[in-house]
Amino acid sequence: MEKLGEGKTKEVYLLDGQHVLLRFKDSITAGDGAKSDVLPGKGVLNAQTSAILFRLLERHGVETHYVGMEDERTMIVKRLKMVPVEVVLRNVATGSIVKRLPIGEGEVFQPPIVEFFLKDDTRHDPLLNYHHMRYLKLFSEEEARKVEDLAVKVNEVLKKVVEEAGFVLYDFKLEFGRLDNRLILGDELSLDSMRVRDRSGRILDKDLYRRGFPLEVVRDSYSEFLDKLRRVV
Structure with missing residues (x-):
């Protein structure tokens, strides 16, 4: 092919x-x-x-x-025409947001915070606002607000099922593409694009790899999450 x-x-x-x-x-x-x-x-x-x-x-x-x-x-x-924007929804503070802003690790966001980042490794995925996205012809302001609403809806579903599996959903990344003038959720939803902890704070997601844990620990955590997800979905 x-x-x-x-x-x-x-x-x-x-x-x-x-x-x-x-x-x-x-x-x-x-x-x-x-x-x-x-x-x-x-x-x-x-x-x-x-x-x-x-x-x-x-x-x-x-x-x-x-x-x-x-x-x-x-x-x-x-087959979508993907928009090179990462839409990140945060329920609990961790990762880049605690480095960029005076926000403490573990603070809970009510309501959740939605952020936009340009998919560009050479520029380390810079933060975007509505004006940037309109100028770069990525999302209009109307589209960006629609994507925010979709991210909140996705969060309601994912947060519930993650909790039923015995875990806490800290944050996740979404990507969207266009098809017949519709914005459709694409890419993937996995522990590469979500931060998930158990109720004691144990990490199950790719932060294990970022923090230097052995590869076997990373694989076992991904497998554990999938096994428990299958039991509740």
């Missing part, structure tokens, strides 16, 4: 005029790709986690690119 593109953790292949195959690799990266390793089985874990969560969101009325599975690590998805 024709390869349309490849990122740090996924490959995209043409399936037909309306669909592509999204193949999840076993690579794991951090620091805009500065740190990289191969974690056997990670692609399968992230593809399966993403499929479960996309199907869940579809049942709750959120339109996604998910169509089905080609194999255990490859999703069949709608």
